[in-house]
Amino acid sequence: MFELQISNLNKTFQNVQALHQVNLEVSAGHMLAVLGPSGCGKTTLLRCIAGFEIPDSGEIRLGGKKVFGDGLNLPPEKRRVGYVPQEGALFPHITVAQNIAFGLPRREKRSKRIDEMLELVGLPGLGERMPHELSGGQQQRVALARALAPSPSLVLLDEPFSALDAGLRATLREDVKTALKEINATAVLVTHDQEEALSMADVIAVMRSGACIQTSDPVTLYKYPADIDVATFIGEATILEAAVCDGNIVECPLGDLLPVAETCLKNCDKAVIMIRPEQFVIGKPANGTVSGRVLKTTFFGHDSLVHLQLDDHLGGHEIQVRLLGTHHYQPGEPIGLKINGEVMAYPVMS
Ligand code: ADP
Ligand code: MG
Numbered sequence: 001m002f003e004l005q006i007s008n009l010n011k012t013f014q015n016v017q018a019l020h021q022v023n024l025e026v027s028a029g030h031m032l033a034v035l036g037p038s039g040c041g042k043t044t045l046l047r048c049i050a051g052f053e054i055p056d057s058g059e060i061r062l063g064g065k066k067v068f069g070d071g072l073n074l075p076p077e078k079r080r081v082g083y084v085p086q087e088g089a090l091f092p093h094i095t096v097a098q099n100i101a102f103g104l105p106r107r108e109k110r111s112k113r114i115d116e117m118l119e120l121v122g123l124p125g126l127g128e129r130m131p132h133e134l135s136g137g138q139q140q141r142v143a144l145a146r147a148l149a150p151s152p153s154l155v156l157l158d159e160p161f162s163a164l165d166a167g168l169r170a171t172l173r174e175d176v177k178t179a180l181k182e183i184n185a186t187a188v189l190v191t192h193d194q195e196e197a198l199s200m201a202d203v204i205a206v207m208r209s210g211a212c213i214q215t216s217d218p219v220t221l222y223k224y225p226a227d228i229d230v231a232t233f234i235g236e237a238t239i240l241e242a243a244v245c246d247g248n249i250v251e252c253p254l255g256d257l258l259p260v261a262e263t264c265l266k267n268c269d270k271a272v273i274m275i276r277p278e279q280f281v282i283g284k285p286a287n288g289t290v291s292g293r294v295l296k297t298t299f300f301g302h303d304s305l306v307h308l309q310l311d312d313h314l315g316g317h318e319i320q321v322r323l324l325g326t327h328h329y330q331p332g333e334p335i336g337l338k339i340n341g342e343v344m345a346y347p348v349m350s
Pocket of ligand 2 (some may be wrong): 042044
């Protein structure tokens, strides 16, 4: 069953079209990541779902029930949606416990629920603290606890980790994912960080200029991006130009026999090829490899980039190959290059 269904949603501010014909569905218990650059409409989308913003047209359903569309517009408090806004999520002048209690009905056993929520987000016993007595990461956990306390049917998270440093962000991502799975929550996570989307979500919707460009599971999105912009936004990529004849790659710096994923190259005479860094395999020059030379190497700790130049008769292209851990390659060393798995090819219309 779909917990959230959005059809043909539009929203314009003055002359900015913040949302353009957005269609999305999220299954119950799943996390959807909405991924896109700053200004593409992510916050507007969340605010429309929560009921803080009125769309111009379209339809929103929660748990199968219409909450917006055809003249209907349920107010936020009737939508059972938990919202963790982008910034300043906590009320600064009341305790953590009072913050969490904020959305709870009066008669509910509040203190029991507060304790459960603090436990869930890994902060047992901190209810009497004031927000300023907590670290940034702890404050984000409390904001999540507050959103989850009234048992919403849908949780909306707007860039919840963007203000935290890298180490803390990674831990908190895992903890939030675990906490949400534990209560089988349905969630929409807004982020501009592709790693966050890939590592946390069941499904990712890529947004650009108010529109959803592609909605896929993380692996499909990474391997088969809809276009070259999605490809480069979602991860590192080497882009090479190639000639096309009768729908086939005929001239490519890496040879004509690249295993190309099924893509439509009809009606074009040029294509761009997208290869992920981990698809390159390098070794000694040998039959069946493309020959080149090491230009330099860059060490990052957990992995290294080896910068290669293909031989002149292959066009002299420069390519970066990512290798895990350390390696023995030296500048000037001849190498042979192979491709692991399928690559994507996109038509270039002239
Ligand atoms: P994101 O969250 O992806 O950064 P937003 O949804 O905040 O993007 O904004 C999308 C676009 O809509 C931007 O161009 C932004 O300037 C515009 N916008 C958002 N809210 C308003 C508003 N209240 N008034 C006018 N323009 C707005
Ligand atoms: Mg935003």
